[in-house]
Amino acid sequence: MKTTDAQVEHVRALISSVPPGRVTTYGAVAEAAGLSTPRTVAWILRVDGADLPWFRVIRADGRPAPQVRERQLAHLRDEGVPIVDDRVQMRRARHVFDDPAPPA
DNA sequence: CCTCTGACTTAAG
DNA sequence: CCTTAAGCCAGAG
Numbered sequence: 001m002k003t004t005d006a007q008v009e010h011v012r013a014l015i016s017s018v019p020p021g022r023v024t025t026y027g028a029v030a031e032a033a034g035l036s037t038p039r040t041v042a043w044i045l046r047v048d049g050a051d052l053p054w055f056r057v058i059r060a061d062g063r064p065a066p067q068v069r070e071r072q073l074a075h076l077r078d079e080g081v082p083i084v085d086d087r088v089q090m091r092r093a094r095h096v097f098d099d100p101a102p103p104a
Numbered sequence: 105c106c107t108c109t110g111a112c113t114t115a116a117g
Numbered sequence: 118c119c120t121t122a123a124g125c126c127a128g129a130g
Contacts, residue, residue, distance in 0.1 A: 002126090002127085035126085036125070037127095038126095040126055040127070043128080047127095
């Protein structure tokens with residue numbers, strides 16, 4: 001199904017709700033927003049994520065996106081996110097969305 | 105209508 | 118820990 005504006009707004013809201021010092025993954029956001037693939041989340045951040053805490057969204061393995069990894073790591077370190085060898089310790093820093101995914 | 109690319113993920117070698 | 122392959126959706130050419 002084509003991604004709706006509501007879905008995009010949902011994704012933006014979810015990312016905005018991630019508190020400082022915590023992080024989430026593309027997959028988690030996609031699932032919470034009801035999207036079928038994390039690539040859509042990446043697309044949203046790329047085209048309309050300048051005003052969002054995009055640096056709190058990392059890949060599933062705990063590493064930032066290669067293209068922005070320096071800036072992302074800098075932001076995360078600044079917020080006190082546990083990082084070891086350029087890898088985020090999601091076990092401690094992962095954020096859990098209270099708002100459940102909408103039923104199909 | 106085609107192919108390519110991308111701030112992704114999981115599985116397999 | 119490394120690289121491939123396949124699946125996935127949206128946009129650009």
